[in-house]
Amino acid sequence: MENWRPGSFTKNFSWGSEQGFAKLHESIRLGFDSKLEDVTRDAFRKRLAGFASEYIPINFFLFNRPRNGTDYIMVDELVFQAITAKHSQRFDKLALFAFNFSYVGIFKGAQSFQRRPALWATAYVKERLARQYDWDAERVSADDIEEFLLSEPRYVAQTARKVATNLAHLYKIGRVADLRGDRIDRWWVDALFLALDRLIEDQRLEGESLPESEYADFLMRSDFSAVSGRRSTEKDLAIKHLVRLYTACGGPNRFSDEAVEARTKILIRDIENWVAPNDPAPKGAVHPTNSKILKSIPPACAMLAIYAGFQVISSIDLDEFDADKFIREHTREALERLKQEGIEPTMSAEELLKLTRGE
Structure with a gap:
């Protein structure tokens, strides 16, 4: 059984309540200097000085790995979306996924649990939100998260309240309610x-x-x-x-x-x-x-x-x-290709309807 530890997630961070993960989006742009190139962990931290706490982005949302004795933060899909697209609700949900998925790599001085630092959030989504609540985000609250953590022997930290309130805040601004949809987005x-x-x-x-x-x-x-x-x-x-x-x-x-x-x-x-x-x-x-x-x-x-x-x-x-326009144009092109190849229907529309009705 792997123990859950919140680490620096207990720190205060203010990302607002109306702008989603806009501050994370801007932090990534600043930290990477708006370039799709791996950046040293030290350079990322220096670039964020005075703008936002760097610990939450680099310890919970981005991926770290050492190279030739130096810690780097890697370019991946989250970084690509932050740098090439403006902040949006789509980015917020991707960022929330990155947090819940909880793979952030390793860096100097990191303890073993920091490789997957938010397993407590992963478990909350899997075992509580999905399995027990059937993705009903209305039932998610700081109180419920705290109760879940305190009931788990895997959670070994001394406090759960600050973790619970921070996580509830992230789930609100990250639009966790949208996870209930079963269509592709x-x-x-x-x-x-x-x-x-x-x-x-x-x-x-x-x-x-x-x-x-x-x-x-x-x-x-x-x-x-x-x-x-x-x-x-x-x-x-x-x-x-x-x-x-x-x-x-x-x-x-x-x-x-x-x-x-x-x-x-x-x-x-x-x-x-x-x-x-x-x-x-x-x-x-x-x-x-x-x-x-x-x-x-x-x-x-x-x-x-x-x-x-x-x-x-x-x-x-x-x-x-425009998905509907794409479907119409794709269908028209397919029909045109069939026409050019001399392929024609062998039954009328009325006959086809009778067939589908089982007549």
Whole structure:
């Protein structure tokens, strides 16, 4: 049994009540200097001096790992969304997922429990909110969280009240109530990518490399589905498409233009002299089977997304994506292709209706 310890989560932090995780969003931008490049932990902390407490972002939301004796904070999906998109409710829910998933790596001076510092929150979501309350967030409160923690022998801290009030506050501004939906949402798609980023990097800390062929199975064995909202058939079917997109784009290496360029030339051999596009704006990748399977990706990944079976759209279309319009246009294009190939229906609409009614 692994003990739960709150660590620095008992510290006071003021992120407001109306702006969601806006302060975290800005903290990430400041800490990374608005660049998709790994940053040293010390540099991140210095850049946040005078703006916000750095302990909550770097100890509970971001991923840390040592490299050549220096602690770094890694670029992953949460950082990508903070730097390439303005603050939104979608970011808030992704950030809340990152907290509940609770994989933050290791750094100098960290104790073993700090590798997954919020397992008490992971358990609260899995065992209380999901299993007992069926995702009814109306039943979530500081009192309920405190009672849950104090009733658990896994929780070994001397106090639970401050942890409970802080967590209840995060759940409010992070819109935990939205986890009840069973339809695919863009934050959930982003969360899947983030989960894989963290799982793969966590394996690397052990000196192990997770084969691409095992990404989907490893994801399903993790806490991803347990803490990312109500499970559904639609979500389960989307996972295989999204894991294929994640893998095609290079997984955690998708933020490196050089790595993506090399991968593109290997996988798509009919492309000669391929270079990364100059436009730095993210592209959108939407799957033709379900317009809700929509993912923002680094622009260099566009050809790889097509290779994975996705349709790529511009950053403008991504921001203003109309699912109904996409379905209509996709259907019209499919019918046009059938017409050009000389394929015609063999029964009338009336005959088809009779068939579906069992007449």
